[in-house]
Amino acid sequence: xxxxxxxxxxxxxxxxxxxxxxxxxxxxxxxxxxxxxxxxxxxxxxxxxxxxxxxxxxxxxxxxxxx
Numbered sequence: 001x002x003x004x005x006x007x008x009x010x011x012x013x014x015x016x017x018x019x020x021x022x023x024x025x026x027x028x029x030x031x032x033x034x035x036x037x038x039x040x041x042x043x044x045x046x047x048x049x050x051x052x053x054x055x056x057x058x059x060x061x062x063x064x065x066x067x
Contacts, residue, residue: 023044
């Protein structure tokens with residue numbers, strides 16, 4: 001990722017309630033699209049490890065599957 005433009009998942013389609021991500025000054029920034037004033041910053045390594053955990057189902061117990 002080498003752009004400072006916010007990107008959202010293609011799974012979000014036309015919805016505005018999604019997580020957006022961008023790379024700025026060597027860091028990865030994340031925000032909720034409908035609450036853009038709050039930005040979480042992390043390193044690329046920590047973000048990659050987080051994504052690996054998501055893909056492995058490490059955080060599934062936090063999801064509400066009844067919605």
